Amino acid sequence: MKFKKLSITLLTLILVMTLSFTILAEEVNLRIYHVNDVHSRVEEDDYAGSMGYAKMAALIKEARREKENVMFLDAGDTFHGQTIANINEGESISHILDLMKLDAVSLGNHDFNYGQDRLIELDEMSRFPFLAANLSREDGEEISYTKDYIIKEYDGVKVGVFGLATPETSYKTHPKNVEGLVFENPITTAEEVVNELEDQVDVVVALTHLGISKGSEYTSIKLAEEVSGIDLIIDGHSHNVLEEGMMVNDTMIAMAGEYSKYLGYVDLTVENGEVEAINANLIPREETAEVEKDYVISLVVDRVNKANEVITSQVVGRTAVELNGARGNVRTGETNLGNLITDAMKAKFGADAAITNGGGIRASIDQGEITQGEVITVLPFGNTAMLMELSGADLKAALEHGVSEYPAAEGLFPQVSGIKFNFNGDAEPGNRVQEVWVGGEKLDPNKMYTAATNDFMKAGGDGYSMFADAPIVSEAGGLEEVLMEYIEANTPVAPEVEGRIIAD
Known part of the structure; x- marks a missing residue:
């Protein structure tokens, strides 16, 4: 009887371990949609080649219906650039991206164009966080409108997303807009953040506004070359079109051009806490001809434009x-x-x-x-x-x-x-x-x-x-x-x- 009880116990233990292993070994798929350098070109436009937010919203909404795990990220230069944004100093963009359920935005140099006081207000009115881990103040005071990183969980897989702003911001917005701010070395900052995240998450994503321009001192290519442990860089600033992404060492770099001409997406497969597969793609505006615009986003855009029309139509x-x-x-x-x-x-x-x-x-x-x-x-x-x-x-x-x-x-x-x-x-x-x-x-x-x-x-x-x-x-x-x-x-x-x- 004792042997029988022991066998049953052993069998039960084996069964539990087998089930546990099966659960741990289960693949988790995550799709990350991304944009960058939209510069508030929120409307479909034949001349500029823009897709517009209404079609992007429709595509992302459809993916959320069909897939369990969907994230949406913006790599900066978001709140400024067109009349629809400039007249209300970015408020319309914040509202639209809230409706699109944006998960996070990294701060681009032109996101500082309204000044720091307005960034505080935009952060307060937005339901998504502003990320810039390498941003600090000369006086050591905390910056209220940014976070270093966020952690989100999808079917047990934890994803850490941290932001980096280009040090070029110090002279690629009006200097008065960044008075008292320090843009730290993004490479050393990334090393520190990745070290902090590696024991907390399964996937590390850098949401950066660095670009890959040869004229820049700090680029996402340099980041991928010098900092290990980053699975994916969603980048902006240089407006490059990376149709299938760019692999540098073990890091995928993704960028979606400019002006909402493309909607990017990256598919990741995670197994046992490791990224087993990663693929980057772009949806060009030309492939969205049959996509029906999201009604709510279109309505918001129309209302903002009508309010602005008295000024802009002259x-x-x-x-x-x-x-x-x-x-x-x-x-x-x-x-x-x-x-x-x-x-x-x-x-x-x-x-x-x-x-x-x-x-x-x-x-x-x-x-x-x-x-x-x-x-x-x-x-x-x-x-x-x-x-x-x-x-x-x-x-x-x-x-x-x-x-x-x-x-x-x-x-x-x-x-x-x-x-x-x-x-x-x-x-x-x-x-x-x-x-x-x-x-x-x-x-x-x-x-x-x-x-x-x-x-x-x-x-x-x-x-x-x-x-x-x-x-x-x-x-x-x-x-x-x-x-x-x-x-x-x-x-x-x-x-x-x-x-x-x-x-x-």
């Missing part, structure tokens, strides 16, 4: 040609829209020259009527126009800096008026500019010139440190207002590419 003039503000063009060469904007700045002050950063130009304008809304979309940052006085040597140094990252499509690339210069893009940075003319005459390094710029650059934004100490001669209000005034006075406008900037 016509300020006409253009006889398409005005080229495409990202890849204004950041690598002269465009007619860049010429129009800088001509307006130069004319406003009667300046010798004008210079603005290509990264501040965010859209093109079709031939025909130009509305206030279109101008605000082109120049969405609320920058003011300023006139400064600086030496020819400093002006040349600014142009050298502006072409230092060429041919990379970086926002510091200059658009100019009253200036003509040529440069050798193959030469060492700092020695690329060959000849410069101002007002048709060769630049005199010892002469003082008046130059119009925007307050972002004047404060050293985009690395234009040579402007920071230049005396301010005059200010003229919003840059978008200066442009609208110029268009109205000169309509119809028909700017051309004139050879102001020549790459040899």
Whole structure:
């Protein structure tokens, strides 16, 4: 009898262990949808190639009906960029993403464009957290509007998501927006966070706004190369389209382009606490033609647009040609829209020259009527126009800096008026500019010139440190207002590419 009891006990133990092993060995599948650098392009748009949030919401909602485990992440540059967001300083975007059940957002450089006080308000009104583990304050006080990471559980699998903001934020938003903030080294920060998470979670996800641009010191590629233990990086900032992701060491990097042109998703299979399979994919806008827009998101967008329409629909003039503000063009060469904007700045002050950063130009304008809304979309940052006085040597140094990252499509690339210069893009940075003319005459390094710029650059934004100490001669209000005034006075406008900037 004792042997029989022992056998039954042993059999029971074996059965329990077998069942336990079966449960532990069960595969858990997780799908992570992701976007980045939407810049508030929330509507479907043929011209920009945008899918829009309403179709994204429909696709994610369908996946949540069909799959048990679905996450939705945003890698930053979310709350700013288009009229629908800028007029209410991001509130409409917060509301829409809440309705889409966003799990988390990493803070991009342009998410600071309304200032820190507004970020506090946006965080308070949003049901999803803002992640930036490498963000701190100079005075040591806690930052109320960010978290280092979150942990979510799916069928027993714990997923840790931590955020990283690009240190470039210190000069890729207006410096006043980040006063008192420190953007720590994202590599060392990631090492610390991964060490903290590794005993708590099965899957580690870095939600980053670093990008993979060769012009950046810190990239997601460098992160994957130098920090082990990260299963997936959902990235933004450089606007790259990674159709099937990019494997670096044992880390998958995923990025979904820009402007809601793509909805990304990553499928993970987790077994016994280990990621056994990971696959990245993109859904391009072209494949969503038959997708029916989510009714609620569409309704919200329509209501916000109607409220804004009184302001944005006013016509300020006409253009006889398409005005080229495409990202890849204004950041690598002269465009007619860049010429129009800088001509307006130069004319406003009667300046010798004008210079603005290509990264501040965010859209093109079709031939025909130009509305206030279109101008605000082109120049969405609320920058003011300023006139400064600086030496020819400093002006040349600014142009050298502006072409230092060429041919990379970086926002510091200059658009100019009253200036003509040529440069050798193959030469060492700092020695690329060959000849410069101002007002048709060769630049005199010892002469003082008046130059119009925007307050972002004047404060050293985009690395234009040579402007920071230049005396301010005059200010003229919003840059978008200066442009609208110029268009109205000169309509119809028909700017051309004139050879102001020549790459040899």
